[in-house]
Amino acid sequence: MTSELPEDSAEDLFEHAPCGYLSTLPDGTIVRVNRTFEAWTGLRREELVGARRFQDLLSPGGRIYHETHYAPLLRMQGSVHAIAVEIMRADGTRLAALINSVQHNDEQGRPRRIRTTVFDATDRRRYEDELLRARRQERETAQQLSRSLLSGVLPTAPGLEVGVSYHPAERGLDVGGDWYDAFWLDSGDTVGLVIGDVVGRGIGAAATMGQLRSAVRALASTGLPPGRLLDALDAYAERHEVGQMTTLIYAQLGLGSHRLRYACAGHPPPLILSPEEEPSFAWDGRSTPLDVRSSSDGPRGEGAISLAPGSTVLLYTDGLVERRTESLTDGMDRLLGVAATRRDDTAGALVGAVVRALHDPAHVDDVCVLAARVTAP
Numbered sequence: 001m002t003s004e005l006p007e008d009s010a011e012d013l014f015e016h017a018p019c020g021y022l023s024t025l026p027d028g029t030i031v032r033v034n035r036t037f038e039a040w041t042g043l044r045r046e047e048l049v050g051a052r053r054f055q056d057l058l059s060p061g062g063r064i065y066h067e068t069h070y071a072p073l074l075r076m077q078g079s080v081h082a083i084a085v086e087i088m089r090a091d092g093t094r095l096a097a098l099i100n101s102v103q104h105n106d107e108q109g110r111p112r113r114i115r116t117t118v119f120d121a122t123d124r125r126r127y128e129d130e131l132l133r134a135r136r137q138e139r140e141t142a143q144q145l146s147r148s149l150l151s152g153v154l155p156t157a158p159g160l161e162v163g164v165s166y167h168p169a170e171r172g173l174d175v176g177g178d179w180y181d182a183f184w185l186d187s188g189d190t191v192g193l194v195i196g197d198v199v200g201r202g203i204g205a206a207a208t209m210g211q212l213r214s215a216v217r218a219l220a221s222t223g224l225p226p227g228r229l230l231d232a233l234d235a236y237a238e239r240h241e242v243g244q245m246t247t248l249i250y251a252q253l254g255l256g257s258h259r260l261r262y263a264c265a266g267h268p269p270p271l272i273l274s275p276e277e278e279p280s281f282a283w284d285g286r287s288t289p290l291d292v293r294s295s296s297d298g299p300r301g302e303g304a305i306s307l308a309p310g311s312t313v314l315l316y317t318d319g320l321v322e323r324r325t326e327s328l329t330d331g332m333d334r335l336l337g338v339a340a341t342r343r344d345d346t347a348g349a350l351v352g353a354v355v356r357a358l359h360d361p362a363h364v365d366d367v368c369v370l371a372a373r374v375t376a377p
Contacts, residue, residue: 020118026103026111028053037118042090054116059086059094070101074114078103084121096121157188159255161373163347165355167319168366177205177246178317178368181213185220189255192220195315195370196248197267212243212290216250226250226263227285227302233265234300237291244291249315258374260313263302265289268321268332271314271339272305273350279339281332312350312373314339319365320358334358347371 014021020037024030030048038045041057055066062085073080079102086094101116154162162182177198185192194216198208215236219229229250237243249270251262262270262282266289269281284303287293293300307313321331338357342350351369359367 022054022116022118024054024114024116026114028055030054040095040120041087057087059088062086074101074103075111087118096124154182155184155191157255159375160191161347161375163349163351163371165351165369166366167355167359177201177209178319178366179209179213180315180368180370181216182370182372183217185252191253191255191372193251193253193313193315193370193372194248195267195317195368196246197317198243199245208243211240212246225302226252226261227300230263230265230287230300234291234293246290248290251313251315253313253372253374255374258307258309260305260307261302263287263300265300268316268318271316271335272307273312273314273339273343274308275310275343276308279336279343307374309374309376312343312347312371314350314354315370317366317368319367320354320369322365323360347373
C-alpha cells in the first residue's frame with residue numbers, strides 16, 4: 001500500500017513559493033509579504049508591512065521608472081508584466097528582479113489592492129551582461145581587424161595626391177565591411193585604386209573584406225586590366241565561397257598618361273572632378289556584384305577616361321549618398337553639388353569636405369571615401 005504524501009497548505013505554498021509575493025495599497029504601502037521576499041531582501045516582515053512602500057525598496061532609477069511608467073500603466077491597464085527593476089536589499093546590494101502586478105478594484109471600480117510577484121533575475125542579468133561583454137569584444141576585435149587592414153601607407157609621388165576618409169556607423173554594435181585600398185602597380189607611374197562594400201557586419205564582414213582586399217592586390221600584380229580582374233575575382237569568390245554580393249570598383253590610374261581605366265561591380269559610379277567641367281559620374285564599365293553572374297553573361301566590361309591635369313577621381317561607398325527617406329538620385333545629386341564647390345581642393349581636403357557635408361550620423365551605415373588627384377609632375 002502506497003502512503004500518501006501530505007498536501008502542502010495554501011499558507012505554506014504562499015510563504016515559501018519560489019518567487020516573492022507582496023500586496024500593497026494603491027499608494028504602494030506594503031500590507032503583506034511572504035517569507036521568500038523577506039529572505040531575498042534581508043528585511044524582516046515588521047520592517048516592511050505598514051512601514052514601507054514598494055517603490056521605496058527600488059533603486060533610484062527604479063523609483064523614477066515606477067513613477068513615470070509602472071504606476072501609470074497599472075492604472076490604465078489593470079496589470080503589468082515582466083517589468084525589470086532592481087530592489088535594494090538590507091545590506092545595500094541590489095536584487096535584479098522581474099515583477100508582475102495586478103490591480104484589484106472594489107465594487108465601485110476604485111483601486112483597492114495591488115498584488116505583485118517578484119522573480120529573481122540575477123542569473124538572467126548575469127547572462128545578459130555576459131552577452132553584452134561578448135558583443136563588445138566582438139566589436140572591438142572587428143574594429144581592430146578593420147583598422148589593421150585599412151592602415152597601409154598610401155602611395156605618394158610627384159603628380160599624385162591621395163586622400164581617404166573612413167567613418168564607421170555611429171549606431172549599432174557591429175562593424176561593417178566597407179574598405180578602400182590604393183597601391184602601386186608600376187611604381188611612380190600607375191596606381192591601383194579600390195573601394196568596396198561587403199554584405200554583412202561584424203567579424204565575418206571584416207574577415208571577408210580582408211580576403212577580398214588581398215585577392216585584389218594579388219590579381220592586380222599579374223597585370224590584369226580592370227574588367228578581367230573582376231572576372232578573376234568572381235572565380236575566387238565562387239571557389240572560396242566568400243564575398244557573394246560584394247560591390248566594388250577597381251581602377252588603374254596612369255600618372256604619365258592621365259588615363260583612368262576602371263570596372264564597377266554593382267557599386268555607385270566614380271565621380272570625376274575636372275578643373276574645366278562640371279563634376280560628373282562615370283557610368284561605363286558597370287556590371288553586377290561579385291559572384292552573381294552566370295556563364296552566359298560574358299566577361300565584365302570596363303570604362304576609360306582621359307583626365308586633365310588637376311582632375312580628381314572620387315570613389316565612395318553607398319553610406320555617403322543613401323538615405324531611407326529619399327531616393328538614391330537625391331543623394332547623388334547632393335554629392336555633385338558639394339563636389340562642384342570643391343574641385344580645386346587637394347584630395348585630402350576634398351574627402352574631408354564631402355564627408356562633413358554629407359555624412360548623416362543617424363544613418364546606420366559605414367562611410368568610406370577615396371580620392372586621387374592628378375597634377376602636373
